[in-house]
Amino acid sequence: MSDSNRLRIAIQKSGRLSDDSIALLKAIGVKLQIRDRLLIAHATNLPIDLLRVRDDDIPGLVMDGVVDLGFIGENELEEKMLERQASGKKFEFKTLRRLDYGGCRLSIAVPNEFNYQGVQSLEGKKVATTYPFLLERFFKENNVNASAVMLTGSVEVAPRAGVADAICDLVSTGATLEANGLQEEEEIFQSKAVLIQRAGELPEAKAQLVSRFLPRIDGVMQAKE
Ligand code: PRT
Ligand code: ZN
Incomplete structure (x- = not known):
């Protein structure tokens, strides 16, 4: 996680959203080598690091700007938003795409x-x-x-x-x-799974990577319809 030029993406380590999130990343061209025990996985063909955590931690990691993107269920996202709102913590993020799994x-x-x-x-x-x-x-x-x-x-x-x-x-x-x-x-x-991005502008190179991914995500979802 030390190289801030790499796009950081939080995904559920092991659970109902893990396989579909990884399959989606692979389908849009991210080559991953995931070792089961490890918290971090690096993409082998792009400047991307995956942070593999419990789904409960993903909204906070995005809202605190620790990661750039996160794959998360809207149920967990909305709950954490309400929780953070109640305790006066910031809860901004952008929803990039509503996905076709985790319903x-x-x-x-x-x-x-x-x-x-x-x-x-x-x-x-x-x-x-x-x-x-x-x-x-x-x-x-x-x-x-x-x-x-x-x-x-x-x-x-x-x-x-x-x-x-x-x-x-x-x-x-x-x-x-x-x-x-x-x-x-x-x-x-x-609820469905969503792809969210932290608030604020991403550095140019990361923003370009994300904007290359979004049409590919749309394409993958359309192909399944
Ligand atoms: O360990 P970690 O904290 O990461 O995982 P978790 O145990 O909190 O979550 P996990 O993997 O069970 O679910 C992750 C996300 O998947 C949820 O937050 C939802 O967004 C989504 N999802 C979709 C579901 C279900 N479907 C689901 N059916 N999450 C949980 N369930 C459980 C439900 O809680 C109940 O126990 O499945 C059971 C009901 O299923 P049915 O088919 O019998 O109705
Ligand atoms: Zn959980």
């Missing part, structure tokens, strides 16, 4: 036996989630007095464990909800 929705789900009659049924309830800021925004917009219980994992078991009355979690196929006896009731956010 999911953030939804509130309740146990099958919960007699759900609309958002007011959540009044006074505890809702377990990894996205407290997005959830609290939803409560506020809907005038519901409910509380978000923060869990970093196993959110779907919270009602059975007696930790919460409902959950707010990411859903793609719905199989996890079904397997846990939960019913999806409110979709509060729709």
